[in-house]
Amino acid sequence: MTADMTTDMIADPSGTRSPGEVLSWSRATLEPALRGAVDTLPGSLRHLVGYHFGWWDERGGPTGSAAGSGKAIRPALVFLASRAVGGDPLAAMPAAVAVELVHNFSLVHDDVMDGDHTRRHRRTVWSVFGVGPAILAGDALVTLAMDVLDGHPATSVLAAAVQDLLSGQSADLEFEDRNDVVLPECVRMAQQKTGALLGCSCAIGASFAGAEPVRVEHLRGFGEQLGLAFQVVDDLLGIWGDPAVTGKPVFSDLENRKKSLPVVAALTSGTPAGELLAERYATADEDLPGLAALIDEAGGRAWAHQQADALVEAALCDLRLADPAPGPAAELTGIADLVTHRDS
Incomplete structure (x- = not known):
């Protein structure tokens, strides 16, 4: 797609792009501003963050692509929410950069907490540079996000979403050591961990366009519900996803004994398969395909698909x-x- 075509589609409210075209435009539009923000970091942190985004290799050499920089779904929601209420999406660029920085802060720290060695088909930051530097890189990302907003009223909205995200991450870790997790609290965890930031992305995109509060809140609701659906699908991919698609090892969530949504739905199903799963999930059972089969048999997979819809x-x-x-x-x-019909 050419730049002129993209500009025309933004200016013309009747022009509609495919999801792939929207995300490609979002990534391409965001990247110069994102790189500009990252360039303000001290050299060592800039190196770690740039590696995480896929811009350069572990030695600092350019990779020639941003294949590791993700789909830019959250910035796309910022741009589209702004345009949906009659705003100029490019005027919301600080918000788009900020939500992408926060999202990647959570990924860098999540990889440390889960001990994951692979993210987006590349080695994770901590596995290359160490746990301490990775934690500092994540801290730099979230601090930079607030700085990018430069005192805009949306700063407090983003800060509240970060607090929700941290609460969700904390609950996610806590669940790994508990055998009594119930489905409503697992749903709440997912709402905080993923739904809050997608809801925030839509809300601040609309806010940058000066939308009325009622429209902002409905767009926030859209993002929050979509975010929870996204997490449900992500949990399915964490068990049954193709590593070629997810960039993470097969059965990675089961190996980490995650109490993800399909797992908790199965564990609390009251079925014989769910009871057997509970016995085996509490042990060091290494038969990961067998655990996945029990989750499916207990109805966890079907529940997740129905919930996402x-x-x-x-x-x-x-x-x-x-x-x-x-x-x-x-x-x-x-x-x-698109985000709810990934290969699962």
């Missing part, structure tokens, strides 16, 4: 209530379909 319907209801312009509404709907 219901959450998308709820998200689209909030989107309609926000009274968005037709073009961005169609594109937001396309993003919702």
Whole structure:
């Protein structure tokens, strides 16, 4: 897609791009500003963060691509939410950069906490540079996110989302050592861990465009419901996903004994398979395919698929209530379909 075509589609509310085109545009539009923000970091931290984003290798040499920089879903939501309420999406660039920095802060720290060696088909920051430097890199990312917003009222909204994210991450870790996790608290954890930042992305995108509070809140609701659906699908991929697609080892969540949504749905199903899963999940059982089969038999996989579909319907209801312009509404709907129909 050419730059002129993209500009025309932004200016014309009737122009609608495919989800892939939206995400490609979002990444390409975001990257110069994102690199500019990262360039303000001290040299050693800049090196770690740039490696995480896939811009250079562990020695600091350029990779020639940003294949490791992710899909830029959250910045895309910022841009589209701004456009949905009649704003100029490029005016919301600070918000787009900030949410992407926060998201990647969470990824860097999450890899440390989970001991994951692979992220986006590359070695994780901590596995290359060590735990201490990775923690500092994550800290630098979240601090830089607040700095990028430069005192805009959206700063407090993003800070609240970060607090929710941290609360969700804390609960996620706590669940690993508990055998009494119930589904409602697991859902709450996922809402905080993932839903809060996607909801924030939509809300601050609309806020940068000067939208009325009621429209901001409906767009936030769209993002929050979509974020929870995203996490449900992510949990499915953490068990059954293809490593070629996910960039992480097969059964990685089971190896870490994650109390993810499909797992907890199975554990609390009251079925014989769920009871057997509970016995084996509390041990060092290394038969990961066998554990996955029990989750499926106990209904955890089917529950997750049904839940994701219901959450998308709820998200689209909030989107309609926000009274968005037709073009961005169609594109937001396309993003919702894309993120909840990954290979699982």
